[in-house]
Amino acid sequence: MHLTAFHHPGFAAPIGDAHVMPMRKFQLVADEVRKMPFVNIQAPAPVAQADVLAVHDRNYVDAIRTGLPRELAESQKFPWSESLYASVLLTSGGVFAAANQALDDGISAALASGFHHSHHARGEGFCTFNGLVIAIEKLRALKRIKTAAVLDMDLHYGNGTAQLCASRPHIFHLSIYGNDYWNNTAYRDVTTRHHTDGPNHVSAALPEACDRATMLDIMHKNLPLLLSHGKPDVLLYQAGADPYFEDPYSPLKLDHDDLLERDRVVFSFAKAHQVPIAWVLAGGYTKDTSKVVRVHTNTFVAAREVYGLVE
DSSP: OOEEEEOOGGGSOOOOTTSSSOTTHHHHHHHHHTTOTTEEEEOOOOOOHHHHHTTSOHHHHHHHHHOOSHHHHTTTSSOOOTTHHHHHHHHHHHHHHHHHHHHHHSEEEEEEEOOTTOOSSOOBTTBOSOHHHHHHHHHHHTTSOSOEEEEEOSSBOOHHHHHHHTTOTTEEEEEEESBEEETTEEESSTTSOOOOOBTTEEEEEOOTTOOHHHHHHHHHHHGGGGGBTBOOSOEEEEEESTTBTTSTTOOOOBOHHHHHHHHHHHHHHHHHTTOOEEEEEEOOOOSSHHHHHHHHHHHHHHHHHHHTOOO
16 A cells, blocks of 8 residues: 655745745655655645635635735735745645545645644734645535544644634544644743633643653543544644754654654554544754654654555
């Protein structure tokens, strides 16, 4: 069995090399993954504007497309450019393609971000259009699924996805995080602020200096919640690289081996419950980008081990 992963050079919007968001990581991960004989990389098609409008406000979509008003067009905290709109149509297309492929193969990946801070009418935290929810809604429109779940293990709480899920009872969202996130601001101390959970969007905080044992305990206690509304037709997994201990935003004590075990546990859970799973890249701001790439390529290693993927 091979694993199909989706990548396109257009995923990387031109935001400048000085920006903290390492856009080049998508290509770097793709370059490494191409060396893995069990992975088949394909280019996704972009989603249509109608797919985005099923999730996002038209005024916001128009701002990303045209650059006006500029404050709204840059609400995700990086500079607008004429190529931004095409880029985020492609990233959402990658997430959709991976989710769709997972329904056939059981597992797939998109070498793109899920953009989990993106809200209905604005962006936040380097996130423009919420590809996770766009993919789910497109699959529902095509009648490929009725329900879905999102597991977010980025360092930062997935506030945009939670907001979008609150009005969508067919999605269950679980965020296991080490930084809370509110109004374009991250909170390293998870005891200082806490959002309000809802019936279908819940969260669990990883405490400061969280180690592997603590993380795994919290995961084992909370992963069953993904089944609390019934087994979802597909699970989207936001596999963050920023919980890594050298990340400038991370207060956690998790190294590459710890995050590899995190991924094994997630995949083992999905396999045991026969839930198709697609994952996306997320976060990762360590100055040495090769360490970010290693977190992401290790997710492929975990998938190979759990699913017995072969050449």
